[in-house]
Amino acid sequence: MLAAVESFASRGYHATTTRDIAGAAGMSPAALYVHFPSKAALLFAISESGHQQTLTLVETVAAGDESPREKIRRIVEDFVAWHARRHTIARVVQYELQALPEQEYAVVKDLRRRIERRMRDVIAEGVKQGAFAVDDVHTAARAVLSLGVDVARWYTDRPGGKTPEALGHDYARLVLRMLGAGSEPLTEESHTEQAT
Template sequence: MKDEPQGPHERPHRPSEPGPTSPADRRTGIRLAALRLFAVQGYRATTMTDIGAAVGIRGPSLYKHVASKHELLAEIMTGTMEQLIADNIAAVAGTDDVREQLRRSVEAHIRYHARHRLEAFVGNREIGNLEQRDQDRVLSRRSDYERRYRELIERGVAEGVFDVRSARIASYSILDMGIGVASWFNEGGEFSVDQLAYQYGDMALRIVNAG
């Protein structure tokens, strides 16, 4: 939308910081702008100037809110894994049935990747750009997340509900097919997020040969 023509006595509009917002809201806006830029043009090609311009904050003022673009990348990627783990914990909390727990876990996994496509894309592409300490932190959370699925599948095998030769391979297969959703899912497409999640739940149960 184009700006309205200015009257002869109106001051030219100058980019400035938005109206009063809480530090948390400002930080969230900066992180979201960085996420979009990292997804579109890549982490290395994105500058702090780009991020500042996206949120209307000039130069040095941006550093009042965030120390570096690496800090933003680490925050995005760590936050993604923490949310996935939290969603998984919530998914299995309502039932003791291992079959239902796996289905609910997969549905939560699919919903996240369908609704947070940029986070998934950046998380998979930019892991190598994290400094070692932050990379180790993210990879540790990824291992924890995969372990939750693997242990669920192992429990299902022990209970005679699932039948797989390798719980690890089964968990990798289930997680990978869910991650792939982020690359193609379209909100306006054939299936809603919930319909998609339910179908992937069915596929996961077939992978583990659920009785």
């Protein structure tokens, strides 16, 4: 799977052959075939795993007892850091959807719907409690997810760049402001943060 991720990310899904992947994994094409009967099966395994990881990350925080503000802060921190840290797999996950066969695409699409729904639910909860001021929860949720997803496109591990965690922290603050949460920290553990 890692060999496939690298191959798909560097030359694109369509231009990669199962022979390339087997070679990169140090296996014979026949040995690869035992685990994955097709290139599409490999893409699906990678895509499903990546989507499941990000869904779990969002659902774990969303199911907790914290305030909507704290939930959004943690979801954005984790979601952004994941897309930075795992930017190679994230690129395959986010940009090779259309290469999935119809049935597999439906499974992944369902995972994506659940991620968006969770995000909308947390934002809507915050609006209801007066913590956020958002006209259009759907557009706001899309924008928050977009900020995280696009990190996979531009993030590199170059020295001197922000760590995935630092980027997640900065983006969480930007997102809270975007949602109208104000700049003042509302939770105790945030009281030491500089208010901007």
